[in-house]
Amino acid sequence: MSKNPISESIVNRAPIDKVDSHQHFWELSRGFYDWLTQDIQLLYKDYLPECLLEEVKRNHVNETILVQASATEAETLFLLEIAEKTDYVAGVVGWIDMESQTALATLDVFNQNPYFKGIRPMLQDMDDVDWILDAQFVPIFAYLSANNLTFDALVREHHLTAIYLLAKQYPLLKIVINHCAKPHIDKPPSVYWKIQLSQFKALNNVSIKLSGLVTEALNNDVNAAQICPYFDHIMSIFGTNRIMWGSDWPVLKLNGDYDNWVGLTHELLVNYSLTEQQNIWANNARVFYNLSAI
Numbered sequence: 001m002s003k004n005p006i007s008e009s010i011v012n013r014a015p016i017d018k019v020d021s022h023q024h025f026w027e028l029s030r031g032f033y034d035w036l037t038q039d040i041q042l043l044y045k046d047y048l049p050e051c052l053l054e055e056v057k058r059n060h061v062n063e064t065i066l067v068q069a070s071a072t073e074a075e076t077l078f079l080l081e082i083a084e085k086t087d088y089v090a091g092v093v094g095w096i097d098m099e100s101q102t103a104l105a106t107l108d109v110f111n112q113n114p115y116f117k118g119i120r121p122m123l124q125d126m127d128d129v130d131w132i133l134d135a136q137f138v139p140i141f142a143y144l145s146a147n148n149l150t151f152d153a154l155v156r157e158h159h160l161t162a163i164y165l166l167a168k169q170y171p172l173l174k175i176v177i178n179h180c181a182k183p184h185i186d187k188p189p190s191v192y193w194k195i196q197l198s199q200f201k202a203l204n205n206v207s208i209k210l211s212g213l214v215t216e217a218l219n220n221d222v223n224a225a226q227i228c229p230y231f232d233h234i235m236s237i238f239g240t241n242r243i244m245w246g247s248d249w250p251v252l253k254l255n256g257d258y259d260n261w262v263g264l265t266h267e268l269l270v271n272y273s274l275t276e277q278q279n280i281w282a283n284n285a286r287v288f289y290n291l292s293a294i
Helices: 005-013 049-058 075-085 103-110 135-146 157-169 191-198 224-240 251-255 258-268 273-289
Strands: 019-021 061-067 089-094 116-119 150-153 175-176 206-210 243-245
Touching: 005 243, 019 243, 019 273, 049 061, 049 258, 061 273, 075 089, 075 103, 103 135, 116 258, 135 150, 157 175, 157 191, 157 206, 191 224, 206 224, 224 243, 224 251, 224 258, 224 273, 243 273, 258 273
Parallel strands: 019 061, 061 089, 089 116, 116 150, 150 175, 175 206, 206 243
Antiparallel strands: none
């Protein structure tokens, strides 16, 4: 993605408090990451807090949410250790084995750590779109709801009906759809994607992350005009109180960089009030992830 002088001028002129609601760290030697192979050369190296420090400082990002990238409980413990040592990491979204008989006990252990904010199963590659609705998970969702913990939905558009049914079943469960359900932004939004998201208009317990879009494009020069139809649709459904900004760093690096994504987001928000912008940049994530509790 090329530098955009308009984006840069906006960033430089109007610094604003930000919370990055979605970023990752990993350390290859720990062996947690089956999906991370040498053919993804840009990502196949350690990404740890010092690697992101300059980006968050330069872009006025005061807090981040560190999200799991491995289907292992050991990685969640590793991320919690990072959060305890890293000033700008405000919370961790981890992973538990939801099918294990010890799932509730594991949740209880994680929940003793104030940085633990919720869980994210890796639903996006599951063929069974209704897996998350299995009755065996009822105690888990009841626990999350009762303890003000969150559920990150890593899904594609064909999983959204199951997430809708989940949200209806647990109205106190805070759910956030990751990466706008990963639409392919090289063409106009599909009718199916728009209809699937429209289900959530009246469900106030469901939010969405403005994140991960540039990595769904085939071209390397994504601009605000390309993203705008997608942004306008999620705005029409979720409004300025249920959208939270995230970088998806370092995956973002596959098709862009931190500064450019911040600049693009400033362009998308330029016609909104400062209060509405602040909600999307920071306030919504702080409320959703209960960051004031630390």
